[in-house]
Amino acid sequence: MIVVLVVRWLRPFVIPPLRTRARRLPDKYKGPLLLAVDWLYPPWRLHDGVNQAQRGRDGTALRLERLRRLGDRARVVLLGGVYLDVKVGPVPAGELGPHEIGNIHPLELAAGGSALHVGRRLAMSFGVHSTLITRIGHGDPFSGELRRRLKLERWQRRPQRGVRRSKGVQCGVSLHIEHRDSHVSTLTHAGSLRELRWSLPVIRLVQSRTRGVGVLLISGFFRTSLEQGLAGAIDKLPGHVLVCMDHGDFVAEGNGDHVEALRDVFTQGLVDVYICSYPELLTYAEAVLGESARVRDLSPQDLLNVLATLRLVPEVVVVRGGLDMEDSPVLFAHGMHVSPVQCDDPFRTQDSRRGAKSAFTAAFVAHLIQGKPGSAEDVVKEAVCAALEHWRTRPA
Structure with a gap:
């Protein structure tokens, strides 16, 4: 016991100089030694201006700059829903009705x-492995099939540790009906995802898998x-964890609590980066400002300026797609x-392939980590430009 206490007391004095010396070694030795040093004394324990007990807009720049300094040693955690996708088609246009269609594939x-598409893209295109935290069902064929397929996702760090199961509840299922005129109709059953919420085990898992420094x-x-206790949960995270929100389709109707929770964490600066499409940003603006504000009369830049001035969006906002400007998408x-x-x-x-938008998000997150250290504004701009280029040239 005495030896353990002495070692813990010496760590703050011995490890930082050792970490500095390790960075000067050849690559052959630098990587393993840095991993060992980080395991003994995680870098988030270093006091570099970010208060571990507080989060806010003032800390976003420090978090971005620190991510670049850590590089590939920064961890990524993906918290969100996964589904069992069922593809049906092709269905002739206009032929859905009270009769049988017997020639589908x-x-x-x-x-x-x-979350799954971002994780795949991070590993496939950038070599970044991440941790998935989600909830699936248990006890039905759909949940069993989804669990089996999640085990095959090799990009996960410690697969299945973050995949929780709800007994007697079906997993999330998305039915994709592909029509012969190339458009797709999607029917979604949330199922067990409605039980994905903040809890002490979830918060601790984020802390342990990021080791206090990384991207959520x-x-x-x-x-x-996840809207339940959202502000309190994020506030409990280490100050060096960069929190990004990419909520997907903005569904304001029937989700007033979700909209209110988003507004609260955006206003308080608890979320650092907001990634959305222009239609999603427009819907959010109407939900928080009201239709009387006539936000649809504003240009995309003016709308974003208004929201930023009113502190209704985080410190960093990335609007990708839906702008109808091919030269400035x-x-x-x-x-x-x-x-x-x-x-x-x-x-x-515009891309109807499943997971197409996730290509941009994955590239953006990867380039927040990978690259030369610089100011927060330079880091964001480089990441956005690199993500745009990856989105444009991404493989199918």
Whole structure:
């Protein structure tokens, strides 16, 4: 016991100089030694201006800069919904009705959900492995099939540790009906995702898997119960964890608690980065400002300026897609400064493939970590530009 106490007392004095010396070694030795040093004394324990007990807008820049300094040693945690995707089709246009269609292709099953697509893309394109935290059902064929498929996702750190099960509840299921005119209709059953909520084990899992420094990406927000205690849960996270929100389709109707929770954490600065499409941002603005504000009369840049001025959005906002501007398909805001991102080669951002939008989100998160250290504004701009290029040139 005495030896343990002495070692714990010496760590703050011995480990930081050792970490500095390790960075000067050749790559062959630097990586393993840094991993060992970080295990003994996680870098989030270092006091570099971010108060571990407080979060807010003032800490966003420090969190972004610290992520770049850590590089690949920063961890990523994906918190959100996963589904068993069932693909049906092709269905002739206009032929859905009270009769049988007997010439569809065999049904296709796959594990889906934005958190899953981001995790796959992070590993496949950038070599970044992440931790998935979600909830599936238990005791029905759909949940069994989804659990089996999640075990095959090799990109996860410690697979299944973050996958919780709800007994007697069916997992989330998405039915994708593909029509012959190429559009897709989606029917979704949230199922066990309604039981995905903040709890002490979830908070501790985020803390342990990020080791106090990294990125927490919250997705599929409106299909879950993560709005319950959202502000309190984020406030308990270590001050060096960058919190990103990519909620997916904004469903305001019937989800007043979700909208209110988003507004609260955005206003308080508890979320650092907000990733959304322009239609999603427009719907959010109408939900928090009211239709009388006539936000649809504003240009995308003016709308983002208004929301930033009123502190109704986080310190960093990335609007990708839905802008109807092929040469500037992405807007981003850092503080009160709103900038369009130019694209040399115009392209369409409308893509019906499942997980298409997640390509941009994954690239953005990866480039927040990977790259040369710099100021927060430079880090965000580089990440947005790199994500846009990856979105444009992504493989199918």
